[in-house]
Amino acid sequence: MTKNQKILLLTLLLCGTFLISACERSAFSWPAPETATIATITPTNHRELSNYLTVNDYRWETLDQGVPPFLLTALPKDIQRIKDITERKRLFFLSLLPSVLLANREITLQRQQLLIALRHHQAGLPLSIPQQQLLSRLIKDYRLRNNPLTDLNARKALLQRLDTLPPDLVLAQAANESGYGTSRFCRLGNNLFGQWTYATGTGLVPKERSAKQRHEVQRFATLYDSVRSYMNNLNAHRAYRSLRTIRAQKRTRGQALRGIDLAAGLRLYSSRRDAYVAEIRAIIRSNRLSRLATISLRPAAAEADALRTASL
Template sequence: MIKYFLIFLSLTINAFSLESIYFTQGTNPLEEYNNDEKIFGYIQSAKVDLYTQPKESCNKFATTVNKKISTPSDITIFKSKEIKPINYTNTISLNKLQVSEKKQKFFHMLLPAILISKQKFKVLRTRAKNIIEQDNPSNEDLVFLDKMYKKFKTTNNKELLSRMKTHPVSIVLAQAAIESAWGESRFFKEGNNIFGMWSYNRNEPRIRARETRKGKAIYVKKYKNLSDAIDDYFVTIGRGAYKNFRKHRDITKDPLQLVQYLVNYCELKGKYTKKLKKFIIKNRLTKFDKFEIDRKYI
């Protein structure tokens, strides 16, 4: 307790001299650390949680390859389980394709973005864990940790590390297909908004919905690429009304077990989680849980 009181005191004393809090709505929560080695630093000796990535890949962000999609043929179908981190900057309709090809293209369009995001959060979580375990963290470390507290809306270290975890690719793919109507929603095509995330900040890029709620306009977020949309999704799951899901995410990696705890994600409650489970099984999505980013890009 004394240790963390001193951390809090140090942050308070230096509050006016430190840079402004990085994690603000309307910015990419991970971009700054990707480009600023001085602030972020690479973790060389942290105790690694084996939740997703192998040890060798826990200390670097993926070097992404941005790509624009003009036709469905621009979407890479991955033959190997070690994939190139392609970050698509736009989406297109796949409706003219045969059903089987449409599904394949949709999943492989989103797969690299999910793995890019999972790698980012793995690095950030490992960084936070390493700082928490230190006896005398530096001011830069304390600034970083404070930003994580604010982003994930907690000041409890155990809770922070739980909230910063991600979950199996198969769950993300299933929700993405359902929430975006297989990529045919207007928000997905115009703003890379996979999950229909609402916007409450008039200063961030966003799209006005045609519907209103109680006579007021509704806006959804507009992302510059698919990876940013996945980042926002993981943060939402990490700090929203999904405590029971996060609790079981700490216990198991089985997607068919985990989906039943996403009852608060949709107004359909249990019907939604049953739909997710059936969707994962029918489309054999658990095979994607074995994919990872090619190590030469990390």
């Protein structure tokens, strides 16, 4: 592992550290980046956000040049005032795509480091302290009962869970669950995917919740926290085992991951079952989100000029 890889791993691990304090509102936290390559922006209105994208030459038409690596703290409160639905969708999708790609990058790097640790163990080499810490975190985050170093089934389960999700699927679900960023839970709690919590007093109480119910809709410090928590949910919860099976089969066959295909594993995400899956697929198709399958982040060097606008 090169020096640069070690630095990048350390940065991602520190940024993605699981916070267990009772006062924290999300399972994952990505603090304001310390590096000079990822901008964190907090626009006060949708025009400021749109201007930021324009300054960075970031449009549907320029996706082949890469996506600028920035993190949006929260969607502008006035996004629902955008009358042009096409424009509202454009702003929603393009603003969230960097967070999705950054979350996938973190998962990819963790997977690479896990494979290195497994090879070291199989070769009889002791794991370094960072490797031990990473392994402990993954066991907890991905809900494993046994140690993947010594249990083959646990190892297979972790490798099947620790994998990326196609951007078109993530964005389609975010659009569906948040009403393209206009839902109460998104506006007040940065919750893009309607995830619940049973920690009383930490979330938002649904207006339609019955007197017997105790769940709340989880609050997140940032939109990235919401994306990362959602990915962990799909990657670890037993309800989405079929999604992970489909993904693993695609990997084995060397096929690309497509949201249209993986959506079949979302039947249990909603009580609407097959109708929900059809709705997610319709969003992917109608917005041509499948074009995002091969899109990547811009090289860090290309973002030097973009940082001057990071103080929104």
